[in-house]
Amino acid sequence: MSDDLERRLLELEEGFWRSSTDAAYYEEHVADDAVLVFPYGVGVMDKPMVLYTVGANDRGWETFEMSEVSVLPLGEGAAILVYQVSAVEAGDGDAFEAIVSSGYAQRGERWLLAFHQQTLAERQ
Secondary structure, eight states: OOHHHHHHHHHHHHHHHHTTTOHHHHHHHEEEEEEEEETTTTEEEEHHHHHHHHHHOOOOEEEEEEEEEEEEEOSTTEEEEEEEEEEEETTTOOEEEEEEEEEEEEETTEEEEEEEEEEEOOOO
């Protein structure tokens, strides 16, 4: 796995956290056949559901920090990014801690989010 690819996937992933109220970012960077899994009873979502939810979200993240980042190559044109995230929601300041896995697939020259799962982690 090249350092360039790791940087590119991290850049995309950080973009999702920064753009959590921007459906256009998700439209551009989520694969049409993506599956996303969220905690708090949200469950499994496809791309249209994610676009609707992000578009209706009026509060993003005030801060977020990714740690313990690793990239697992899955062969040509596929990789999983795994990390822990600590985030603070804008507005009410609620803290969020999770272990995250994001699967990326290369489609042409672009890398798209094909799978994403957040598992709640205990606050430390």
